[in-house]
Amino acid sequence: MYCPLRSTAAAAAEENKMARMSRAESNSNLCHIPEEILIQILVRLSVKSLLRFRSVCKSWYSLIIDPAFIQAHLKTSSQSTHIILSYKSELTRIDRYSIRYDDESFHQYFEPQLPSHILKQSLTMYGSCNGLVCLSNEETIRLWNPALRKLKTLPNSLIIDPNLDYLRTYLAHLAFGFLPGVNDYKVVRILCLRDDIYKPLPYKSQFLTEVYSLSTDSWKRIDVAPAYDFIGNRPAIVNGAAYWVAVKRTDEGNCCLLVRFDLGDEVFDEVMLPDGARHYSPYGPDLWDEVLPGARHFYPVLGESLCFFRYYRFALNERCDIWTKECGKLGSWTKQFTVNFHDTPYNLFGLRKSGELLQINRKKDLVSYNFETQRAKDLGIHSFLWNLSAYFYVESLIQLDGAECLFPLDSEL
Template sequence: MKMEEMPTLPQDIIIEILIRLPLKTLLKFRSVSKSWLSLLSDTQFHKTHINFSINNPKFTDYTLAAVPTVSGLGKICQVYTISSVNSSVIVSKHECPSKTLSLSAWILGSCNGLICLTTDSFNLMVLNPCTGKFNVFPDLNIEYEVGDGGVHVSYGFGYDSYAEDYKVVKMFSFPRIDDEGRHVNMVSVYSLKGSSWSSIQGFDSGHVNGNVGVFANGVLHWEGCYDYVLGGVSLEIVTLDLATERYGRIALPRYEGRGIRWRLGESRGRLVACCNCESNKADMWVMKEYGVEKTWTKLVTISSPDDGRVNISPLFVAENGDEVLVKLGTEVTLYNSSNASFKRIVDYVSGDFLQVQVATYLESLASPHV
């Protein structure tokens, strides 16, 4: 009796199945056949997989890459899987997929499973830690007359969905020599598709406080400071739309007093802001509907266990905000609001943290070569 051939599933059904599988499984499936390798290498499948992961946060695990610099040990790469179940955040150790992160001088952002970082030489790199593929290109420097205030440099990394291009933004901010308090901002954008830097118009008057922008909703965000607004200083979010290359502003929740420091983050597609309003206390806010300032919602107030001032930065937030993953000074820790407890995540053998660089991202097959 002749054995009947197994029926072949339609391509769209196969894709619907594959995008729901763990990335580790997809990487193994590339060896099944030439047709599967072709499918899993296709940029359209990469986009479909990424969009499914972003639009289904309840079913998507994220990854935390931490690169602490430890006294006497140097840089150590540690990678963790982040799962969210209702009010709980579960963080489990995950083997480091690439030693390249350990060599980075600084992590400059993440997007669609890719991480942008500096290297030991005067270069930048876009890396997929899961596949090990990377793209190295020259960093940008400029010559400019710098006053007594020096120069502040900030980066940003994100995806231009209109041009289907990954872009790196670099800002140089100088205090004006002839106008105390105001700034000149020179901004350049690197296109991975075009393999080149180009200059764009800088935004007016203000400057950014953070070193690294946060990418969410197709837009880069920095903590911004606008000088001499109504005779004082206005703290807002400076935005840059990567598709239109236009700047914008998003108002932050209002606080009175001086010495307030904001730290931005992104969690499961939502913009998160942490107001370090007292020496050892911070309020964490989430924007429930992007671009609608009245939807800023305070999740939790975090009291630092340290006596001195420590800046708290948001990394990942549980669905109802009961548990939040934060960067607390040079530590990465999980805060539980129900009992006000801290649990250190990043461990080390010995010595003390000098600094820690972090990036949270979803695992993907995205290629750094556009």
């Protein structure tokens, strides 16, 4: 007896079988692409595509997770930088993250997600390097690969006393960077143990320092700690070293300088600032300093350099002097610009590929400042609070051993 339903089911089963055979044959053909050509193709793809292609065949899977391929992919990805943003949404009042193209459009590349219980901890970004982002609420530090959706919590600190009230006792300074010579990522934490957080500078303080190594997954205490008053919380990371603007107190008075911490040698030293920027007084005119990396706009051939910004405010007169210095050289600083900001910046984040300065203004808007026109372009990002932060970002396949997988990697495939 003829049964239409059985006939239809049999036809569907046969169709599925043929489709599986077709895919298997297609995958088999793909797996026979010469490896040299295959690598040249795959290194140009996004992390999302590569995660999908791991299931094509065993040889592709082995190739994509190979450390040599991961480094080759990172080198190619580094030619197309993005910007990762962290800000508090005015609508929901919760932290949001967004990765944007570093071009004229500033369109969103993708919006990475963190679980709600992590977002409630009010994490701050402390750096981005080779696709890894450092997040912390100062007590707990995490490393995050947004592209892989992996989050690693670092071991407990060696220098934090659990019996003390952290927020009332400590002032933390963090830096996160990469050492290419040993292929290791490090986090340095400098704690200022304060006797009274409500007293203005100077106050009695004791500094403690520790360094975390991703390769050993452990902290190491550094015996020599800096005896400076740090200005601001955001260091510049250039060529395996962290730079903070700080004040050194001497018998001759207060001296403003850069404190440098070498992530490889794990030692502190000093970098003198331009002659006109060394004096510091907390009771003088309204001024602040910032040091930023990424000044290839000024040194396209020589390499990485530091940018130092000294902002002055005398009554109705506002200006900002911008100096640059090539890293690793003993030469002096070079003054590049003196600009008058029409919209006073609240915080500076870095120099974009175009040479424009990424900053947040007093209205909590993210803007891109053009030095030639001396005008700022609104980028359409507004933060509810002053916690907007931005770092340059390159997506990567860099693994975090022992990390938590936040969401299934195939949830959007």
